[in-house]
Amino acid sequence: MSGVGGDISKVPNGGPDAGQDLTAAAVDVIPPEIVAQSLGQYLRAWFGRVRSGDAGVLPVVAALVAVTIVFQIVTPNHVYLTAVNLVNLFDQSAVFIVLGIAEIFVLLLGEIDLSIGYIAAIGGIVAAQLVQAEPAPSDLLHNWPWWGAMAVALLVCAAIGALQGFIITRLRLPSFVVTLAGQMFFFGVMIIILGAAGGVTVTSTISPDQRAYYGIVYTYIQPEISWIALVALVVLLGGSMWLRDSGRRRSGLVAPPVGLTLAKIAFIAVAGAIVVAICNLNRGVYLPIVGVPWVLPLVLAVLGASMLLLERTQFGRHVYAVGGNPEAARRAGVGVNAVKTWAFIICAAVSGLAGIIYVSSLGGITTNINGGQYVLFAVAAAVIGGTSLMGGRGRVIHGLLGGLTIGAIYNGLFLLGMSVQYQFIATALVLLAAVTIDALSRRSGATGPLTKG
Numbered sequence: 001m002s003g004v005g006g007d008i009s010k011v012p013n014g015g016p017d018a019g020q021d022l023t024a025a026a027v028d029v030i031p032p033e034i035v036a037q038s039l040g041q042y043l044r045a046w047f048g049r050v051r052s053g054d055a056g057v058l059p060v061v062a063a064l065v066a067v068t069i070v071f072q073i074v075t076p077n078h079v080y081l082t083a084v085n086l087v088n089l090f091d092q093s094a095v096f097i098v099l100g101i102a103e104i105f106v107l108l109l110g111e112i113d114l115s116i117g118y119i120a121a122i123g124g125i126v127a128a129q130l131v132q133a134e135p136a137p138s139d140l141l142h143n144w145p146w147w148g149a150m151a152v153a154l155l156v157c158a159a160i161g162a163l164q165g166f167i168i169t170r171l172r173l174p175s176f177v178v179t180l181a182g183q184m185f186f187f188g189v190m191i192i193i194l195g196a197a198g199g200v201t202v203t204s205t206i207s208p209d210q211r212a213y214y215g216i217v218y219t220y221i222q223p224e225i226s227w228i229a230l231v232a233l234v235v236l237l238g239g240s241m242w243l244r245d246s247g248r249r250r251s252g253l254v255a256p257p258v259g260l261t262l263a264k265i266a267f268i269a270v271a272g273a274i275v276v277a278i279c280n281l282n283r284g285v286y287l288p289i290v291g292v293p294w295v296l297p298l299v300l301a302v303l304g305a306s307m308l309l310l311e312r313t314q315f316g317r318h319v320y321a322v323g324g325n326p327e328a329a330r331r332a333g334v335g336v337n338a339v340k341t342w343a344f345i346i347c348a349a350v351s352g353l354a355g356i357i358y359v360s361s362l363g364g365i366t367t368n369i370n371g372g373q374y375v376l377f378a379v380a381a382a383v384i385g386g387t388s389l390m391g392g393r394g395r396v397i398h399g400l401l402g403g404l405t406i407g408a409i410y411n412g413l414f415l416l417g418m419s420v421q422y423q424f425i426a427t428a429l430v431l432l433a434a435v436t437i438d439a440l441s442r443r444s445g446a447t448g449p450l451t452k453g
Contacts, residue, residue: 041257089411090275094298097399100378100381101399102350104398105310109339111391115183115186115375116374117370117372118182118186119161119182119352123353126153127149128364133210146208149209153355158352161349168341169336169337186371199364214360214363219293221292221293227276238265310396318334321334381399381405381406383435413426
């Protein structure tokens, strides 16, 4: 049996009453997908795990709902849940979400990367510098196509991650120390790159490549195309989920109940329809502004690729194994150093994409960026979502939920006209509550039914 996201493929489903034969103690520790043979059994097993302390994403979902209700009540004219503000919330949360997903790759190993705020900044700066329009076409540092500039930026960030991963694994230095040094080092590198200008800008008026960069956040998919894309996405994801689960059931392997599979497909369809419908409402004052911002499918692509990598591949299973018990993983033949190095590479590359989104959202970047602040937001997003700081437990979806929660707090306080210090205070309180819940659930799991006596 592997960690979260692993594949438990050799436990037979048994007969229709197989879930009823398990003891209450087993229900508390065995995933509901194994216990349940129907949606009702799944829900009963899930509630049993919640009562035993394994709340999963329930706390962060409850926090997100609570934050939304409070801000809808207290914001002037109750504008929090209007279409224009919700789309702004999606845009503002994008950087937090992507940074949270990046940090999850190393947190799952029981490590941490304190440098990703400035690695992200370097990624955004490199891409922005390369798309600058200069009169000399032979200049290798300007006039790049937007896609080439972004590819180079991500490769630069990946190289930084590889360097830090090499130092951590080969020299056996703590990731906290190495990445803290990296935070200061790359802050200096960022200042050197920006030079005397102190910043770099991208706009929608200089060149087509700058327009494409700027348009990550500020261009929109046509409503008809967004609905067609949603239908295609639901068919693709729903079909793959159905075929995978039904194939496992036919083979007598562990698979979710049919009702649960249908419920997941329905949830994806309904949630997607709500988001697309909100984005397709007119948000303009003088000119119509409709459509899904391009940053939204970009974030979903990062989410989907990361979920696929961590939950459906051998590499992902190795990440959970190393995070759960590195010595046991080593004895089982897992290349622990390679897994850790690749995790830091992926973390840095994904954070570079967050930096590109950041530059697009602000139309540029200056030396005034506080990368240390974004490191804290990255860790907070992952941990608030439910990822454990101890390693071995967490999912990519936690970065999405945690990032949305931070974005919701940021957006609501902005609407209330409160300064940034109150955002830090509110985020700190939510983070403290999340870590407390994680610690209590681990303590409850350690003294659960199967470990007592």
